[in-house]
Amino acid sequence: xxxxxxxxxxxxxxxxxxxxxxxxxxxxxxxxxxxxxxxxxxxxxxxxxxxxxxxxxxxxxxxxxxxxxxxxxxxxxxxxxxxxxxxxxxxxxxxxxxxxxxxxxxxxxxxxxxxxxxxxxxxxxxxxxxxxxxxxxxxxxxxxxxxxxxxxxxxxxxxxxxxxxxxxxxxxxxxxxxxxxxxxxxxxxxxxxxxxxxxxxxxxxxxxxxxxxxxxxxxxxxxxxxxxxxxxxxxxxxxxxxxxxxxxxxxxxxxxxxxxxxxxxxxxxxxxxxxxxxxxxxxxxxxxxxxxxxxxxxxxxxxxxxxxxxxxxxxxxxxxxxxxxxxxxxxxxxxxxxxxxxxxxxxxxxxxxxxxxxxxxxxxxxxxxxxxxxxxxxxxxxxxxxxxxxxxxxxxxxxxxxxxxxxxxxxxxxxxxxx
Numbered sequence: 001x002x003x004x005x006x007x008x009x010x011x012x013x014x015x016x017x018x019x020x021x022x023x024x025x026x027x028x029x030x031x032x033x034x035x036x037x038x039x040x041x042x043x044x045x046x047x048x049x050x051x052x053x054x055x056x057x058x059x060x061x062x063x064x065x066x067x068x069x070x071x072x073x074x075x076x077x078x079x080x081x082x083x084x085x086x087x088x089x090x091x092x093x094x095x096x097x098x099x100x101x102x103x104x105x106x107x108x109x110x111x112x113x114x115x116x117x118x119x120x121x122x123x124x125x126x127x128x129x130x131x132x133x134x135x136x137x138x139x140x141x142x143x144x145x146x147x148x149x150x151x152x153x154x155x156x157x158x159x160x161x162x163x164x165x166x167x168x169x170x171x172x173x174x175x176x177x178x179x180x181x182x183x184x185x186x187x188x189x190x191x192x193x194x195x196x197x198x199x200x201x202x203x204x205x206x207x208x209x210x211x212x213x214x215x216x217x218x219x220x221x222x223x224x225x226x227x228x229x230x231x232x233x234x235x236x237x238x239x240x241x242x243x244x245x246x247x248x249x250x251x252x253x254x255x256x257x258x259x260x261x262x263x264x265x266x267x268x269x270x271x272x273x274x275x276x277x278x279x280x281x282x283x284x285x286x287x288x289x290x291x292x293x294x295x296x297x298x299x300x301x302x303x304x305x306x307x308x309x310x311x312x313x314x315x316x317x318x319x320x321x322x323x324x325x326x327x328x329x330x331x332x333x334x335x336x337x338x339x340x341x342x343x344x345x346x347x348x349x350x351x352x353x354x355x356x357x358x359x360x361x362x363x364x365x366x367x368x369x370x371x372x373x374x375x376x377x378x379x380x381x382x383x384x385x386x387x388x389x390x391x392x393x394x395x396x397x398x399x400x401x402x403x404x405x406x407x408x409x410x411x412x413x414x415x416x417x418x419x
Contacts, residue, residue: 030376030377030378030379030380031229031376034050034054034375034376034377034379034380035376035379037050037375037376038050038372038375038376038379038380038383039379039383041375041383041387042387043347043348043387043391044347044348044368044371044372044384044387044388045347047368047371047372047375047380047383047384047387048064048371050371050374050375050376050380051063051064051122051370051371051372051374051375051380052064054227054229054230054374054375055122055227055230055374056220056223056224056226056227056230057208057223058205058208058209058210058220058223059118059121059122059210059230060374061204061205061207061208061210062118062121062202062204062205062208062210063116063118063122063367063370063374064204064367065202065203065204065205065315066200066202066313066314066315066318067200067201067202067203067314067315067316067317067318068200068201068202068203068318069318070314070318071314071318071319072311072314072317072318072319072320072321072322073313073314073315073318074314075314075321075322075325075345076311076313076314076322076323076324076344076345077345077347078322078345079322079323079324079325079345080324080345080346080347080348080350080351080354083324083354083358083412083413084412084413085350085353085354085395085399085411085412085413086399086410086411086412086413087398087399087400087411088399088400088410088411089400090400091400091401091402092402093396093397093398093400093401093402095402096393096396096397096401096402096403097402097403097404098110098389098392098393098396098404099403099404100361100362100404101361102139102140102339102361102362103140103188103189103284103286103305103306103339104284105161106138107138107139107140107161107362108137108138108139109137109138109139109385109388109389109392110352110356110361110362110363110392110404111139111346111352111362111363111364111365111388112134112139112140112141112142112163112341112362112363112364112365113130113131113133113134113139113140113141113142113364113365113366113369114142114165114308114343114364114365114366114369115142115143115144115145115163115165115191115193115288115366116130116144116366116367116369116370117144117145117146117147118146118370119144119147119148119370119373120147120148120149120239121148121234121239122370122373122374123233123373123374123377124233124234124236124237124238125148125149125237126148126373126377127143127144127147127148127149127154128149128154128157128158129373129377129378129381130369130373130381131143131154131157131158131160131162132157132158132160132378133369133378133381133382133385134160134161135158135159135160135161136382137385137389139161139385140160140161140162140163140188140189141158141160141161141162141163142162142163142164142165142191142364143162143163143164143165143187143244144165145164145165145166145167145178145244145245146242146244146245147242147243147244148242148243149243150243150244150246151164151178151181151182151185151187151243151244152181152185152243153243154185155185155186155187161188162185162186162187162188163187163188163189163190163191163284163286164178164179164182164187164189164190164191165191165193165288166178166179166182166190166191166192166193167193167196167265168192168193168194168265168266168269168273169264169265169266170264170265170266171264172266175266178244179277179280179281181244183281183282183283187283188283188284189283189284189285189286189305189306190277190281190283190284190285190286191286191287191288191308192274192277192285192286192287192288193288193289193312194269194274194287194288194289194290195288195289195290195310195311195312195316195317196265196289196312196316197265197266197267197269198265198267199265199316200312200315200316200317200318201318202315208220208223271298271302274287274302275302278302278303278304284305284306285303285304285305285306286304286305286306286307286308286341287299287304287306287307287308288307288308288310288343289308289310289311289312290307290308290309290310290330291309291310291311291320291321291323291326291330292326292330293329293330293332293333294333296309296330296333296334296340297333297334299334299338300333300334300335300337300338301337304338305338305339306338306339306340306341306361307330307334307338307339307340307341308341308342308343308364309323309326309327309330309340309341309342309343309344309360310323310342310343310344310364311323311326311344313343313344313366313367314344322344322345323342323343323344323345324342324344324345324354324355324358327340327342327355327358327359327360328358328359331358331359331360332359339361339362340359340360340361341360341361341362341363341364342355342360342362342363342364343363343364343366344366346363346364346365346368346388347368348388348391349387349388349389349390349391349392349393349394349395350391350392350395351363352388352392353392353395353396353399353401353407353411354412356404356407356408357407357408357409357410357411357412358409358412359409365384365388368384368388369381369384369385371384372384372385399411
């Protein structure tokens with residue numbers, strides 16, 4: 001059986017087909033017809049459809065799919081549909097203030113672009129496009145360990161709020177190097193992903209002959225041939241290297257490093273190990289991948305700054321709870337000791353409103369931003385952010401809320417009346 005990179009696209013991974021140094025290449029301009037199609041998109045679903053048309057099936061399924069029967073993947077989004085809004089009327093909603101506090105700093109919107117590896121495969125130097133759009137909209141951007149752009153190069157090119165997401169590898173010295181590099185590059189926060197002791201079973205990848213190291217088969221050769229624009233753009237700018245994985249293998253070969261990532265997560269990583277990271281990292285620490293309130297309570301007690309209620313976008317354990325369903329109990333356990341963010345299933349501005357009403361301090365978007373990126377590069381990401389902004393503003397006005405700080409459970413139907 002070929003090895004798969006068992007990481008995330010809502011959270012963080014990428015296949016290695018072949019490598020070509022890309023740090024000094026300019027990002028490609030968006031073709032006018034792609035930009036026009038993205039601009040016409042009225043919702044995230046439309047951007048997803050554009051992404052599905054432009055990308056080879058194997059690449060699209062990699063960012064879109066989940067583990068096994070994809071029950072948790074589907075439920076992340078369905079959970080928002082189970083919640084009903086309870087609007088108030090006769091409120092002066094001529095203006096709505098979307099500014100929010102994220103990690104103690106004002107943010108232009110109540111969400112951040114979460115860590116998504118694979119961005120360089122849906123659009124050349126896609127991580128840069130995501131980060132630049134985030135900076136333009138005054139929101140944080142989280143760089144994945146398995147990004148196509150290195151920690152240092154991202155900081156050189158983007159003057160915005162940068163966070164680094166780190167996996168925990170069996171090579172503890174390599175993990176520490178990643179963290180030290182982020183500190184030296186003046187990253188605001190470190191995200192430790194804790195829900196990936198082993199990789200998930202993502203069956204779409206097997207169906208598409210999608211593996212690392214990449215091997216051509218009749219299935220994926222036909223898949224690529226049917227998407228010439230993606231092939232031309234990718235070949236023109238080169239398959240991305242993995243700048244953050246240098247020194248991971250003795251040869252420093254990016255493809256070998258990527259293929260070994262999924263086999264080198266540290267399944268022994270525990271509370272004491274996380275405590276040592278907390279003690280050594282002097283800036284904001286975020287722990288991502290929490291759904292159990294007792295874990296959240298313990299994390300708050302050890303001094304983490306934020307907890308991300310996340311199930312890795314349904315890409316690891318299938319059958320776990322939707323993150324929106326897990327959110328209230330986590331928030332109750334944490335109280336005001338740490339910020340609580342929600343990740344998973346956000347496709348509408350009303351979804352953000354519902355998450356905030358249930359206690360989230362902010363949300364992270366993953367696939368939503370990748371759909372925009374895959375559809376039209378930076379223009380598509382900008383459209384995705386604009387859609388969420390417009391929908392959230394409209395939802396606030398229709399519900400009678402004029403600021404993010406006002407949003408709470410009063411705007412939701414009581415639980416006993418939910419569908």
